[in-house]
Amino acid sequence: MANRTSPTEQRPFTAVVVRHEDLTSLDDLSRLIGRGEPRPVSEFSAGHWKVWRWEYLHTRNLYPASNLFGDERSREGGWAHDIYVGQRMIAGASFMVLASPYVRLLRQLNEELKGALSKGPALRYLNVDMSRVFASFQSGSSQLTATKVTLEILDELEVLELVSLTGSNPLNSKLHAKIQSVAAPYAIRVEIESGMQRARLSIDRVGNLWWYQSDERKTELIFLALDDLINLGAAKVGRRLPLDLKFKRDVNSSQDDSTPEEDD
Amino acid sequence: MSKRYLGIWADADGNRRIVSCANPVEILHRSHAQVSPLFPAIPGGDAFSVADAGALLLLVPKSPSSLLARLVNDFGEIRNHTYISHGHASVIVKRPTARDCEALAAQFIDEVRGFEIWSMNGDMIDPELSVMREPSPDIAWQQPEPIAVNALHSEARAQVEQFNSNLSVFGRLASLYAPETHELALAIRDSVAFVVSRLAQLQADEDEESIRESIGLEVHLVEVNAVLTIYCSQLGSGALPLGSDLFPVGEYSLLGIGSMCRGAWRIYSHLNQTFSRHDHAGIIQRAYPKLPPFDPYAPRGRIDYSEWNQLAIRVEDLDETPETESRQHIPYFSSRWGFHESWNAISLSWQCLYAAATKEWNLLTITHEYLHAHIRDIFGVIFDPERADISKVVSDFNSKSKGDDALASMRLAYIEAVVMIETMAWTAGKVDGTNQEIETFVPDRLSVDQLRALYRRHTELVHEVVVHVLDFWYVYDGRDDVYVNSIWSSWSLVPSVANRVPYYVLRTISALASTSPPGTNPAMFEHAAARLLESLRLINSRERVRPVVNEAIRLLEDPESRRKLGTQFAGSRFVVELTLQFFKDSRLNAALVRDTGVAVIDGHRTYNMEFGDYVGLSIESPIAFLLDRFPGYEDQAGSDRVEHESIWQMLQLV
Numbered sequence: 001m002a003n004r005t006s007p008t009e010q011r012p013f014t015a016v017v018v019r020h021e022d023l024t025s026l027d028d029l030s031r032l033i034g035r036g037e038p039r040p041v042s043e044f045s046a047g048h049w050k051v052w053r054w055e056y057l058h059t060r061n062l063y064p065a066s067n068l069f070g071d072e073r074s075r076e077g078g079w080a081h082d083i084y085v086g087q088r089m090i091a092g093a094s095f096m097v098l099a100s101p102y103v104r105l106l107r108q109l110n111e112e113l114k115g116a117l118s119k120g121p122a123l124r125y126l127n128v129d130m131s132r133v134f135a136s137f138q139s140g141s142s143q144l145t146a147t148k149v150t151l152e153i154l155d156e157l158e159v160l161e162l163v164s165l166t167g168s169n170p171l172n173s174k175l176h177a178k179i180q181s182v183a184a185p186y187a188i189r190v191e192i193e194s195g196m197q198r199a200r201l202s203i204d205r206v207g208n209l210w211w212y213q214s215d216e217r218k219t220e221l222i223f224l225a226l227d228d229l230i231n232l233g234a235a236k237v238g239r240r241l242p243l244d245l246k247f248k249r250d251v252n253s254s255q256d257d258s259t260p261e262e263d264d
Numbered sequence: 265m266s267k268r269y270l271g272i273w274a275d276a277d278g279n280r281r282i283v284s285c286a287n288p289v290e291i292l293h294r295s296h297a298q299v300s301p302l303f304p305a306i307p308g309g310d311a312f313s314v315a316d317a318g319a320l321l322l323l324v325p326k327s328p329s330s331l332l333a334r335l336v337n338d339f340g341e342i343r344n345h346t347y348i349s350h351g352h353a354s355v356i357v358k359r360p361t362a363r364d365c366e367a368l369a370a371q372f373i374d375e376v377r378g379f380e381i382w383s384m385n386g387d388m389i390d391p392e393l394s395v396m397r398e399p400s401p402d403i404a405w406q407q408p409e410p411i412a413v414n415a416l417h418s419e420a421r422a423q424v425e426q427f428n429s430n431l432s433v434f435g436r437l438a439s440l441y442a443p444e445t446h447e448l449a450l451a452i453r454d455s456v457a458f459v460v461s462r463l464a465q466l467q468a469d470e471d472e473e474s475i476r477e478s479i480g481l482e483v484h485l486v487e488v489n490a491v492l493t494i495y496c497s498q499l500g501s502g503a504l505p506l507g508s509d510l511f512p513v514g515e516y517s518l519l520g521i522g523s524m525c526r527g528a529w530r531i532y533s534h535l536n537q538t539f540s541r542h543d544h545a546g547i548i549q550r551a552y553p554k555l556p557p558f559d560p561y562a563p564r565g566r567i568d569y570s571e572w573n574q575l576a577i578r579v580e581d582l583d584e585t586p587e588t589e590s591r592q593h594i595p596y597f598s599s600r601w602g603f604h605e606s607w608n609a610i611s612l613s614w615q616c617l618y619a620a621a622t623k624e625w626n627l628l629t630i631t632h633e634y635l636h637a638h639i640r641d642i643f644g645v646i647f648d649p650e651r652a653d654i655s656k657v658v659s660d661f662n663s664k665s666k667g668d669d670a671l672a673s674m675r676l677a678y679i680e681a682v683v684m685i686e687t688m689a690w691t692a693g694k695v696d697g698t699n700q701e702i703e704t705f706v707p708d709r710l711s712v713d714q715l716r717a718l719y720r721r722h723t724e725l726v727h728e729v730v731v732h733v734l735d736f737w738y739v740y741d742g743r744d745d746v747y748v749n750s751i752w753s754s755w756s757l758v759p760s761v762a763n764r765v766p767y768y769v770l771r772t773i774s775a776l777a778s779t780s781p782p783g784t785n786p787a788m789f790e791h792a793a794a795r796l797l798e799s800l801r802l803i804n805s806r807e808r809v810r811p812v813v814n815e816a817i818r819l820l821e822d823p824e825s826r827r828k829l830g831t832q833f834a835g836s837r838f839v840v841e842l843t844l845q846f847f848k849d850s851r852l853n854a855a856l857v858r859d860t861g862v863a864v865i866d867g868h869r870t871y872n873m874e875f876g877d878y879v880g881l882s883i884e885s886p887i888a889f890l891l892d893r894f895p896g897y898e899d900q901a902g903s904d905r906v907e908h909e910s911i912w913q914m915l916q917l918v
Binding site: 118119120121122129130131152154155158161162181182183184186205206238239240244245246247248 | 333337338340341741742743850851853854855857858860862863864865866867868869872873878879880881
C-alpha cells in the first residue's frame with residue numbers, strides 16, 4: 001500500500017477526471033507528457049480504480065513559493081511534483097483522475113495533455129447530474145452518507161449565490177424542502193468509512209473533486225467513494241475544464257468557499 | 265476582416281460559378297447571383313476564400329453547437345477551414361476534394377439533417393461530382409389539419425383558405441429544418457380555428473356589436489397570414505438545394521437566416537414554456553374568486569405597504585395547478601417593427617442578425633415584449649372596463665368597499681392605481697418651481713365614464729411599470745448596470761422615445777425603486793433616481809452621442825424636472841408595490857434562469873464561455889446565457905467582431 005504522504009502534501013487536494021481513448025494507463029500519461037518518471041512512487045487498487053502516486057516533472061514554480069522543499073524533490077528533467085493518477089473504464093471508455101494540492105499544476109498538466117492530443121479527439125471531462133445524485137441520497141440508494149450539500153440560489157438578485165446545508169442528513173431536512181423550488185443542486189460532500197478510517201469527498205456539478213488528505217491511506221477511501229458516486233448513474237462528460245468553472249486563473253491551492261475541511 | 269461572402273452566379277451556359285468577395289455588390293448584379301457572409305468558426309482565423317478550395321461541404325446540423333464542438337475540437341487542423349453562417353447550412357468546411365468532403369460528412373451523418381458537397385473545377389461547381397442529401401421530414405411531425413371554411417362568408421373564407429396554404433408551407437419547411445417548432449404549428453392552427461368558430465357564430469347576427477367583432481376577428485386573420493408568410497420566408501430561406509430559391513435580402517440571399525430563426529424560437533419558447541408552466545393569469549382567474557377580499561386601499565398614506573405582505577395571496581403563494589394552454593407567438597425578424605409584440609407575433613429587430621452582441625440590439629429586449637403579453641393576460645382576467653359592466657365596481661370604489669372576494673379587491677386596487685397616477689400627474693402639472701400653494705385634486709367619487717377615461721389615459725403606464733418591474737427582477741437579476749444599460753442603449757436608437765423622455769425616465773425609476781429600501785415616496789424616488797443617474801452617466805461616457813440619454817440626465821439634474829418626476833413617482837410606486845406584492849413569483853424567477861451548465865465562480869454565476877468557444881453545452885436557459893454575455897458586448901454595431909459574435913452566440917442556442 002501507499003507510502004505516507006509528505007507532511008507538505010497534507011492539505012486539500014483538487015482533482016478532475018479526464019476521458020480519452022489514449023489515456024488508459026500511467027504509461028500512456030507519462031509517454032504523452034514526455035516528462036514523467038516511468039515508474040510510480042506507489043500504486044494500489046481501490047474499487048474499480050488503479051491508482052498511482054506519480055512524479056510529474058516540471059519547473060519548481062508550480063508550487064507556491066512558500067513551499068520550501070529540499071533537494072530531495074529535484075530530479076534529472078525537473079522538479080518532482082506528486083500527482084495522484086487513477087484510471088478505470090466506465091461504459092467502455094477510459095477515465096483518468098488527476099489529483100494534486102495545486103490547481104496551477106493541474107492546469108499545466110491539462111495544457112500539456114491537450115497539446116499532445118491536438119491532432120485527434122480532444123480531452124473530455126467528467127461532470128455530474130447533481131439532481132440525480134441528490135435524489136439518490138434522498139431515497140437512500142447510496143452506501144455513502146451525504147453530510148453537506150450546496151445549492152445554487154436562483155432568485156436572490158445576486159446577493160446570494162450558494163447556500164450549504166451541513167448535518168447528518170441535510171437532504172431530508174425541512175429547510176432543503178422549502179428552498180428546492182428556487183434552488184438548484186450544486187455540490188455534495190459524502191463520507192465513507194472503513195474500519196477506523198474515514199474520508200470525505202466533495203464534488204460539484206461541473207466536475208471538480210476535492211478532499212482533505214492527512215494520510216495517504218485515506219486516498220483509497222476517496223476512490224471507493226468516487227466509485228459509489230459513479231455507480232449512481234449520474235456521470236456525464238463535457239468539454240469544459242472543471243477547474244475553469246471553480247477557480248480564477250491566479251488561484252493555486254484548492255479552496256472551497258469555506259475553510260478547507262480537515263479530517264479528524 | 266473576418267467577414268467574407270460566399271457567392272454563386274450562373275454564366276451564359278448555365279454553369280454555376282462560385283466566388284468569394286469582400287463586398288456583395290461586386291457580384292449581385294450578375295445573372296442568378298446570390299451571396300451570404302461567412303465567418304471563420306475560430307475567431308482570428310483566416311477569412312473565407314475559394315482560392316484554395318477543391319470542394320466545399322455545407323452542413324445543415326440538427327444542433328450547430330454540438331456539431332461545431334466536435335468539428336472544431338476533435339478533427340485537428342480542419343478547424344482552420346471551418347466557417348459559420350446565419351443559414352440552416354450554418355457550418356461550411358473547405359476540403360481538398362469532394363471525396364474528402366464525403367468522408368467528413370460520413371462522420372456527422374447522425375448529426376445533420378442534410379448537406380451539400382460542391383466540387384469545384386476552377387471557379388465552376390461541377391454538377392457531376394457535387395452531392396446533395398436533402399433533409400427528411402422529422403418522424404414526430406404531425407401536420408395540423410386544414411380548417412374547414414364551409415360555414416364562412418367570402419371575406420373570412422379567403423383568409424382562412426390562405427391560412428391553410430400558409431400553414432401547409434410552414435409545416436413542410438419546419439418538419440425538414442426546424443421540427444422543434446411543432447407546438448407553434450399546432451397552437452396557431454388552434455388559435456385560428458377558435459376565431460373561425462366564433463366568426464361562424466357571429467355570421468347570423470346583424471347587430472352592430474357583432475359586426476364590429478367580426479371585423480376585428482377578420483383583421484386578426486389578416487395579421488396571422490401576414491406574419492406567417494414572413495416567417496415561412498425567413499425560416500425557409502436557405503433550404504436545400506442551395507441557390508434554388510432566392511431569399512430576397514441581398515446580404516443573405518444564398519444561405520438565408522434559418523439558424524437565426526431557430527435561435528429566436530429557442531429564446532421565445534423558453535420564455536413561453538416557463539411562463540405557461542406557472543399560468544399566472546389562469547391561477548388568478550380560478551383562485552382569486554375563492555379567496556376572501558383584501559383591502560385594496562391598505563397602504564396607509566401610500567407609504568406603508570406591509571399590510572399586503574401578510575396576505576399570502578401572491579401568485580407564488582397559491583397552490584393551484586396550471587391548466588391553461590399556452591398561447592404562442594410567431595417570433596420573426598422585422599426591420600419595420602423592431603422589437604414589438606402583438607396577439608400573434610413577437611418581432612425581433614432585424615439589426616439583431618448582425619448586432620445581437622451589442623448593448624443596443626441585444627436579444628434580452630425580447631423579454632420586455634413578452635412580458636407585455638403576460639401582463640395583458642393577467643389584467644385581462646382582472647379587469648376590462650371597456651367590455652365589462654363596471655357599474656358595481658365603480659360603486660364599490662366610491663363606497664371604499666373591499667369587494668366580495670380577492671378578484672374584486674384586485675379590480676379596486678387597479679382603479680386605485682389609475683386614480684393615484686391621475687392625481688399625481690395632475691399635481692406634478694402644478695409644480696412650477698415658485699413654491700405656490702398646490703391644490704391637490706383627489707377624485708373621491710367616480711362615474712363609469714370617468715373610470716373609462718382614466719383607464720384609457722393611464723393603462724399604458726400601469727402595464728409598463730408592471731412589465732419593467734418583472735423584467736428587472738426575472739430577467740436582469742436586479743442588476744442596474746445591465747438593466748439600465750440594456751434598455752437605454754436600445755431606447756437611444758428609437759425616435760419616438762425622444763418625444764417622451766420624462767415618461768421613460770419615470771418607468772425606469774419605478775423599476776429600480778422595486779429594489780430600493782422601503783420608505784417614503786420621496787426617499788425611494790431619490791434613491792432610485794440616483795442609481796439611474798449613475799448608470800446613465802456611464803452610458804454617456806461611451807463614444808456614441810445619445811441625445812435621449814443626454815436629455816434624461818438633464819431632467820434628473822434639473823431640480824424642477826426632478827420634483828415633477830418625484831411627484832409622479834408617488835403614483836407609479838403604488839403599481840410597483842402591487843407588482844411586488846401580488847404578481848412577482850420567485851419560482852418563475854428561478855425557472856427562467858435555471859441551468860445546470862452555470863458555474864458559480866468567485867460569487868458570480870457564469871457559463872465561462874469565451875466568444876469562439878465550442879463546448880457543445882446544451883444551454884438550458886437562453887435568458888441566463890444572454891445575461892452572462894451582456895457585460896462583454898460592444899456598445900454598438902459596425903464591427904466585424906460584433907456580427908461574428910452575434911452568429912456564434914445564436915448558434916450556441918440552437
